[in-house]
Amino acid sequence: MNSVSVSSEILELLNGANVMMQPSVPQLVEKVLNRKEGILSEAGAVCAETGKYTGRSPKDKFIVEEPSTKDKIDWGSVNRPISKDAFDHLYNKVVDYLKQKDELFVFKGYAGADKKHRLPIQVVNEYAWQNLFAHQLFIRPTEEELESHQAEFTILSAPDFKADPEVDGTNSETFIIVSFERRIVLIGGTEYAGEIKKSIFSIMNYLLPESDILSMHCSANVGFEGDVALFFGLSGTGKTTLSADPHRRLIGDDEHGWSPNGVFNIEGGCYAKCIGLSREKEPQIYDAIRFGSVLENVVLDPDSRIPNYDDNTLTENTRVAYPIQNIDNIVTPSIAGHPNTIIFLTADAFGVLPPISKLTKEQAMYHFLSGYTSKLAGTERGVTSPEATFSTCFGSPFLPLPATRYAEMLGKKIDEHNVQVYLVNTGWTGGEYGVGNRIKLAYTRSMVQSALLGELESTETIKDEIFGLEIPLHVPGVPDEVLQPVKTWEDDKAYEQKAKELAAKFNENFKKFNNVAVEIEKLGGPIS
Structure with missing residues (x-):
């Protein structure tokens, strides 16, 4: 991937006194509990609810119409255009909003297990549990890699920031907007963490084919x-x-690239459905849910905190995020022929x-x-x-x-x-x-x-x-x-x-x- 300079607004945001840079799993779990963002399951997984949105919002997803990408994007009902001016206006509002938060959480990591083709990313969250989600889903850098890490894409996730469709040019209060020229993703108005994961996948689906690498949902x-x-x-x-x-x-x-050298995992974790989950049917997933994992919209017994994976009260789309290392039988690193x-x-x-x-x-x-x-x-x-x-x-x-x-x-x-x-x-x-x-x-x-x-x-x-x-x-x-x-x-x-x-x-x-x-x-x- 090509080196990209981070905007002055984001640099200023990341240098704020309210920023917690690259927090560890225990630190994030403590923050989730202290901030009452979620509770712990019996196995020590963070359990959070996503409120109104328990799945993706495809009608609220946009790509900025920019000179370098305008003729490449397959515009239509999936890839909806939004103007550069509308993006810039909303971007400034989101940055100003995040600056005012008491705490922000930043994860720096990668998409792509093959070091020749990986994308350095950073995710800025107002919720600690969503930063924990990003930590578990993407590839975590070593201490040495972190020292030289230069993000080429930044996600700004502000679930509590609501857009005004008449002013901001969105379809609703919710927005997921990708700017390929600015190398920024704006997410607001939705607490569903899957938007973070799928935004990076969409970006890789644009970038990898440009390097003759087939990106695949498999x-x-x-x-x-x-x-x-x-x-x-x-x-x-x-x-x-x-x-x-x-x-x-x-x-x-879930997500892979197929390069001239072979296949590599795009992610560093798994985002599995939980509805109907049992050790008998899916032992690997069941046993992977432990301390540091993130459960979304899974109903827990109020006393024992044992998950009821058959309960669809909140949604059929109950989910868990965990690092791939929680699975025993894996390839390390996630690369093969x-x-x-x-x-x-x-x-x-x-x-x-x-x-x-x-x-x-x-x-x-x-x-x-x-x-x-x-x-x-x-x-x-x-x-x-x-x-x-x-x-x-x-x-x-x-x-x-x-x-x-x-x-x-x-x-x-x-x-x-x-x-x-x-x-x-x-x-x-x-x-x-x-x-x-x-x-x-x-x-x-x-x-x-x-x-x-x-x-x-x-x-x-x-x-x-x-x-x-x-x-x-x-x-x-x-x-x-x-x-x-x-x-x-x-x-x-x-x-x-x-x-x-x-x-x-x-x-x-x-x-x-x-x-x-x-x-x-x-x-x-x-x-x-």
Whole structure:
């Protein structure tokens, strides 16, 4: 990354008498308790509530329209422009607001485990618990690194500062604004700490491709023989569960870069969902929650302080942040070689996609751009039957550049490194949601293991007549009939109708992509 000078306003802010620079975990925990920002769980984790906002606010996120970036950003409903004047006006107000606070907390660290490509950052918080969050989520510098640390991006987080939309040009009291020229992120009006994490990810999604590095919203692990696997998938597809493998070491669980040298974790921690968490289902996450971890919107028993992970009173989106070192089976540092295998995960509630299928490069690019999974009936108001949902590159809210830029980089790297790509459906079989059954986790684990071991590279396949996918006829540990969805349905015609319905949704969604090579659309998608 290039060296960038910090503005005089921020230097003045950081030199204020109210600033606590690089506080330790114990110091921050003490501050949280003294300031009554949160309480401790039985295991010693800080538990904070985020009030009105318990998730991201996509309609309140902006990028400053600036000369050097104006023609690069994929402007639209995800990347909303705001003027430089509006940013400067709000920036000065936020800086003045933070100067008046009794205490400020500053974390200096990095995004990117590969030292050749890391981004030095600093996070300025008015809440001690949010500074603890930043400390656990990003890469912490050594004492020697801290001495020479020069931040190239600064986050100013002021949750209690509310914008005036009529004056400040925002949509509401809440704002998340990135200026790539000023190298500043402004966050205000929301206490949800995930905005801090995802702002840096969005920045890396802009900067890394400029250095020919593919930024990815995926988990990654490595086998003891050095073979690397990537797992892409939206919420509910099993990404965390399947990448946490006792026979493989975790590189990272959410954000990665793929450079000419291999894969590296962008973060230094994990930000895991907690709803329904148990030691039986997710032992690694459960046991990682200890002193210094940060629980968001998790309900504690008032006396024992034991978390009730099934309680969704505050939100379904309960979260925990902890350093990756709290996981036993990890790679240190979080760097590995080039991927051997890529797994795209989907939870198809229509019950028509194969449990596992081999993808060509074109199909991989098509499904990467599609980013398909299903919303289930009852999970959102008004959703009475399964709905197809598509998130470009499995991370559309965080992509400043055109989606095709990321897909083209993926296709190039698949070719360069002869990567095997598989689409794995962890959803339904024998009928759609409400009729069929969810594919057994044991079967999915067997299929993923066979893919990672290379057992499916030369196995006999059959082509799906609607989606054009190559389905293995045999996978160790999985009944043959499970592998072909049509064989699990009682009514072949009902299966065909539902499959064509989903194929049409894929085709309709793909129309939004401009300048996509013809072979990607023709060879990658459902058979017309």
